[in-house]
Amino acid sequence: xxxxxxxxxxxxxxxxxxxxxxxxxxxxxxxxxxxxxxxxxxxxxxxxxxxxxxxxxxxxxxxxxxxxx
Numbered sequence: 001x002x003x004x005x006x007x008x009x010x011x012x013x014x015x016x017x018x019x020x021x022x023x024x025x026x027x028x029x030x031x032x033x034x035x036x037x038x039x040x041x042x043x044x045x046x047x048x049x050x051x052x053x054x055x056x057x058x059x060x061x062x063x064x065x066x067x068x069x
């Protein structure tokens with residue numbers, strides 16, 4: 001399921017990152033690589049703050065839809 005469907009406080013494991021090469025590379029540089037653990041910190045209107053690799057990252061809804069957990 002996409003990361004955007006997770007609830008606040010829920011943990012998940014990244015299984016896949018979809019999209020164009022440039023988008024995938026950007027997300028992988030932020031820490032969204034296959035096998036990394038992701039925790040949703042907060043969510044407002046689909047925009048999310050997530051904890052990945054001990055770092056908080058803010059992503060919008062379109063980016064969250066590209067990250068599969």
